[in-house]
Amino acid sequence: MRAVSFVDSIPTTTTLPDPEPSPSELLIEVASCGLNGADMLQATGNYPPPPGAPDTPGLEMAGTVVARGDRCRRFDVGDRVMAVVSGGGQAELCVVEEILAVPVARSHELGTIGGVPEVIATAHDALFTQSGLQMGERVCVHGAAGGVGSAAVQLAVAAGATVTATVRNPELRDAVADFGAEVIDPAEFVDAGPFDVILELVGAPNWPANIAALAVEGRISVIGVGAGSKVEINLVHLMGKRARIFASTLRARPLAQRAMVADRIERHVLPLLDSGAIQIPVAARFELSDVAAAYERFKAGGKFGKVIINP
Ligand SMILES: NC(=O)c1ccc[n+]([C@@H]2O[C@H](COP(=O)([O-])OP(=O)(O)OC[C@H]3O[C@@H](n4cnc5c(N)ncnc54)[C@H](OP(=O)(O)O)[C@@H]3O)[C@@H](O)[C@H]2O)c1
Incomplete structure (x- = not known):
């Protein structure tokens, strides 16, 4: 073959x-x-x-x-x-x-x-199995124009969540908005929160702001770190929000x-x-x-x- x-x-x-x-x-x-x-x-x-x-x-x-x-x-x-x-x-x-x-x-x-299959499985596992996304919750998907992101936005909308999507390329924002999401520049996401669930598909640039954008009892699922994997966070801020961070790969x-x-x-x-x-x-x-x-x-x-x- x-x-x-x-x-x-x-x-x-x-x-x-x-x-x-x-x-x-x-x-x-x-x-x-x-x-x-x-x-x-x-x-x-x-x-x-x-x-x-x-x-x-x-x-x-x-x-x-x-x-x-x-x-x-x-x-x-x-x-x-x-x-x-x-x-x-x-x-x-x-x-x-x-x-x-x-x-x-x-x-x-x-x-x-x-x-x-891979993008649907990854997005579904991160949003629902790990982060326990519920109807009516607010979700932020970073890197939403890509494969996993476009799946995640649609799954969260279908489940009755309110979705904010960060997309750095302005030319792709209307297409992602057509899935039913509010689409913003990545620099603006803290002001668009607070979010119950944040799906991290980009990596380091969104930290520590992800914690500032999180609602009390919020969850962050780390799935992609293509833009960097090393961050510094204040654990006190996590404690104050009773927050949880999940991270995962499917393949292994x-x-x-x-x-x-x-x-x-x-x-x-x-x-x-x-x-x-x-x-x-x-x-x-x-x-x-x-x-x-x-x-x-x-x-x-x-x-x-x-x-x-x-x-
Ligand atoms: N943990 C797992 O099991 C698992 C499974 C599948 C995928 N992943 C990872 O998850 C990530 C997303 O996968 P994918 O298939 O959706 O990839 P993708 O199609 O390449 O999408 C990545 C998205 O992130 C954006 N992005 C990249 N760097 C950025 C930055 N510095 N600031 C803002 N946006 C940025 C990209 O925008 P541009 O197009 O403008 O660059 C693109 O829209 C990848 O890192 C992938 O390796 C992990």
Whole structure:
């Protein structure tokens, strides 16, 4: 099969042996896969795959089941699925534990929805499972025009929260506002608070202001730190607000925990995707043979939504 490999840190289309599904795995012919910040880090050797995961990058994909292991029962050859994987998504073929696969309705384009699972799972886990977002609460999403941010804004709006989104690129603010959020420059977010939940997708520049912008009993979920990870905060201010800070990655979690994330996505988010209430915008799409350009587009920033590869 053709797959992405890093040659001297440059994403390159190479030929690798076809993966073989284990008894509990599905073999997927990949129609679309998304790029993520993790892929950029993996290219430079700064985010190696966890033990047991393939070296091939790609944390999300969608496609058609072409083979299945002996113990698989739920999905069969020909079924359309999507999944968050620990690697291997940026290839013509990808194996996934059946327990992580989520069905894809006929109404979705398989060639697009592979850019959805990682960002939806990350946003849902951070907002609801970690931060316990409730109807009527106020949320601030930093970095809201990106993949995770555009998912988070829509999920929070759908759940009945009031959403403020920080977007540094003025040209993208109207598009994010169309999801139902108040959209502001990142410099203005403290005055727009207080917030019950802050989703941090940018990192250091928003600290210590995040604590000033937090409501009493507020929660901050740290998910992305691309703009810096070292901050100084006054713990007294956290205490005074009875605040909580969560931080997480999805990729390294044990299989059982990732299966619970997939289950929550299927039960709580799939209906919203299927009804069209949530749509992840596609900023650009590329052929597998053009993978270096896809990575360059992701790194350039200033995009609305996802960069997709169609193997
Ligand atoms: N912990 C996890 O499990 C997990 C899972 C998925 C993603 N992540 C991380 O979460 C972050 C967001 O992911 P993503 O897929 O949404 O990435 P993305 O599509 O690149 O979006 C990042 C957004 O943040 C904005 N941004 C970056 N630096 C900024 C700064 N200094 N000030 C203001 N805005 C800034 C970007 O704006 P510009 O376009 O203008 O640069 C962009 O809109 C990434 O760091 C990613 O690695 C973590």
